[in-house]
Amino acid sequence: MKTDSIAIVGAGIIGITSAYLLSRAGYRVMLLDAGRGPALGTSFANGAQLSYSYTDAMASPGLVAKMPGILLGRDPAFRVRMSAERQLLRWGSRFLMHAQAAREEQNTRNILRLSLHSREVLHRAQDECGIEFGHRLSGKLHIYGNRQDLDKAAIRVQQKGEWGCPQQVLDWQQCLALEPGLAQLATPMAGGVYSSLDEVGDCQHFAVRLLAQLRQQGVEEHYQCRVQRLRKEGNRITGLDTSQGPLTADAYLLATGPDSLALARGIGMALPIYPIKGYSITVPATGQAPDVCITDVDNKVVFARLGDRLRVAGCADIVGYDRELDEQRIAHLLRVCRQRFPEAGDYDRILDRWTGFRPVTPSSAPIIGRAGADNLYLNLGHGMLGWTLAMGSASLLAARLGGYPAPIDDTGLRPIDHGLR
Numbered sequence: 001m002k003t004d005s006i007a008i009v010g011a012g013i014i015g016i017t018s019a020y021l022l023s024r025a026g027y028r029v030m031l032l033d034a035g036r037g038p039a040l041g042t043s044f045a046n047g048a049q050l051s052y053s054y055t056d057a058m059a060s061p062g063l064v065a066k067m068p069g070i071l072l073g074r075d076p077a078f079r080v081r082m083s084a085e086r087q088l089l090r091w092g093s094r095f096l097m098h099a100q101a102a103r104e105e106q107n108t109r110n111i112l113r114l115s116l117h118s119r120e121v122l123h124r125a126q127d128e129c130g131i132e133f134g135h136r137l138s139g140k141l142h143i144y145g146n147r148q149d150l151d152k153a154a155i156r157v158q159q160k161g162e163w164g165c166p167q168q169v170l171d172w173q174q175c176l177a178l179e180p181g182l183a184q185l186a187t188p189m190a191g192g193v194y195s196s197l198d199e200v201g202d203c204q205h206f207a208v209r210l211l212a213q214l215r216q217q218g219v220e221e222h223y224q225c226r227v228q229r230l231r232k233e234g235n236r237i238t239g240l241d242t243s244q245g246p247l248t249a250d251a252y253l254l255a256t257g258p259d260s261l262a263l264a265r266g267i268g269m270a271l272p273i274y275p276i277k278g279y280s281i282t283v284p285a286t287g288q289a290p291d292v293c294i295t296d297v298d299n300k301v302v303f304a305r306l307g308d309r310l311r312v313a314g315c316a317d318i319v320g321y322d323r324e325l326d327e328q329r330i331a332h333l334l335r336v337c338r339q340r341f342p343e344a345g346d347y348d349r350i351l352d353r354w355t356g357f358r359p360v361t362p363s364s365a366p367i368i369g370r371a372g373a374d375n376l377y378l379n380l381g382h383g384m385l386g387w388t389l390a391m392g393s394a395s396l397l398a399a400r401l402g403g404y405p406a407p408i409d410d411t412g413l414r415p416i417d418h419g420l421r
């Protein structure tokens with residue numbers, strides 16, 4: 001049993017799942033967060049999808065082909081405010097390199113290995129902890145309005161089958177038979193891709209309730225505790241300067257999501273992460289809300305029923321760290337809801353409107369492992385899939401920290417794969 005202490009900076013889903021597996025492995029865990037409580041950052045009101053099968057990297061030839069339209073503001077799912085910000089230029093050029101077909105395929109496959117592992121680890125944790133978080137084995141259906149897009153998706157479905165992830169291409173009649181709630185769409189679609197392994201659950205509920213159990217096992221929490229600086233001497237981090245004073249531990253983990261850049265820069269590490277802003281609304285669900293999770297591919301909007309609530313999320317805005325909740329983006333989500341699922345929710349009674357930043361790397365793969373100092377670890381950059389990948393990422397990290405073999409091939413996920421040492 002190890003007795004080392006570890007300070008985890010960031011109490012989002014990534015920090016909390018890391019705390020869970022590290023505390024089980026015998027570490028004394030301190031969890032620090034600048035916020036007033038746990039999971040109030042990007043993990044607060046995301047799309048709720050445990051999207052184990054859909055791990056496709058964002059940088060792809062398809063996205064590059066759509067780039068002129070996106071930059072001209074013709075795709076309502078995206079909003080780009082061009083700037084000469086150095087971080088964006090550096091990140092953007094690496095993103096374009098990852099958009100080559102062969103790289104996109106490899107990146108998707110690397111993330112898929114992690115997501116399938118994550119599913120197993122979450123199920124084990126659920127058996128052990130029995131947490132209520134609106135978890136359902138819902139499956140997920142991507143619906144396509146455009147025949148050509150569906151045909152392209154079918155090629156990836158075949159590949160994923162070879163990579164151990166079963167999906168099915170369905171015509172529109174089969175989609176309707178699977179999810180009768182689709183009958184409320186005004187116009188029939190081309191068809192869909194069904195992912196039977198995918199699930200749904202409230203990320204914030206899970207994080208907060210898991211942490212409540214960890215508290216009883218002695219995990220120490222510090223909120224409104226902003227880490228201002230990592231103190232580094234030689235090859236070791238010797239302590240943290242925080243808004244509550246200095247703090248020391250044997251090892252340190254950065255799980256700071258989209259806000260990681262400044263801390264890393266302080267020790268000379270340039271993280272390849274860019275914040276891509278998204279939005280969600282949560283409304284009361286009606287009896288017509290789909291049971292299966294739906295991704296509306298044309299609008300890039302996801303619909304997930306969480307008990308008696310319907311969570312709808314979307315938008316990919318490249319606007320730097322502008323934290324304002326833009327009502328026009330909420331109006332866009334509501335327009336898509338009323339167009340696609342007019343009967344599924346009470347859209348006049350919004351329970352929550354929210355915005356957050358996806359911490360996206362050029363390859364879309366997270367960064368997991370040791371970098372920057374002998375006792376500094378990273379669990380960062382989970383982009384669009386942090387909820388899905390959290391348990392698997394924590395499991396990989398625990399293996400790295402404990403010095404035992406990684407439970408899966410972690411090529412593409414290691415700091416060195418992201419140009420970090």
Ligand SMILES: Cc1cc2nc3c(=O)[nH]c(=O)nc-3n(C[C@H](O)[C@H](O)[C@H](O)COP(=O)(O)OP(=O)(O)OC[C@H]3O[C@@H](n4cnc5c(N)ncnc54)[C@H](O)[C@@H]3O)c2cc1C
Nearest residue numbers: 010012014034041042043047049227257278385386387388
């Ligand atoms: C609109 C939207 C929809 C999404 N939908 C899905 C989905 O359906 N499925 C899915 O898998 N993923 C989804 N995601 C992605 C997922 O939400 C994120 O990848 C995930 O929440 C990232 O978790 P995190 O713990 O890394 O970051 P966070 O939750 O942001 O946690 C980081 C924490 O670090 C703290 N922190 C930062 N800097 C400091 C500091 N200096 N000192 C102390 N504390 C600090 C912050 O306060 C914060 O609490 C979505 C994201 C968005 C924006």
